[in-house]
Amino acid sequence: MGLVKTIDLSSNNLTGEIPFEITNLHELLVLDLSNNALVGEIPQDIGQMKELLTLNLSKNMFSGEIPSTMSKMDRLNDLDVSYNNLSGRVPSSTQLQSFPPERFVGNAGLCGLPTMKKCLEDADEGVPPVGDSEDDADELQRWFYIGGATGFATAFWIACSTLLLNRRLRHAFFHFHSCLKDWVYVKVLVFIARMQRVARA
Known part of the structure; x- marks a missing residue:
């Protein structure tokens, strides 16, 4: 056959x-x-x-x-x-x-x-399933946010404590803040005036 x-x-x-x-x-x-x-x-x-x-x-x-x-x-x-x-x-x-x-x-x-x-x-080769990889990624992202928030809070309170305890530094900080505010205010007014002139032209 x-x-x-x-x-x-x-x-x-x-x-x-x-x-x-x-x-x-x-x-x-x-x-x-x-x-x-x-x-x-x-x-x-x-x-x-x-x-x-x-x-x-x-x-x-x-x-x-x-x-x-x-x-x-x-x-x-x-x-x-x-x-x-x-x-x-x-x-x-x-x-x-x-x-x-x-x-x-x-x-x-x-x-x-x-x-x-x-x-x-x-x-047995130790290759994690897809679901486990996603869980690990979520866990890593969660700890990233926790670490970032903790670091920000710590830095914020260190800066506030420094300003409260050091009078010279506190005065310098508020002077800088006042100058920065005036500078931004002037820049905004100049920009608005320039835009109005362009609009009228």
């Missing part, structure tokens, strides 16, 4: 395991075994079927891990292994990670991209 291009046995009452010899069909383009009662593991040598474009194993009772050899199936553009009993990490490859998460749902033990479940070894 080396010349067979398509096998579609979906929606039957097939039982048992997939014969490992099926991986010898190197010219196969479409394999659809969905919606049966097949058990066992996906053949480890399935990666030899490098011409395969469509692989549908959904709605069966396959168990074990997705074979790592599937990462070599770079022509695969349609994959569905949903609603089985698969477990472990989805093998890393540009092709497998490109499929939507819906193609892997119904397998409680599956983890890693593109599924929505993180693998335990990923959690």
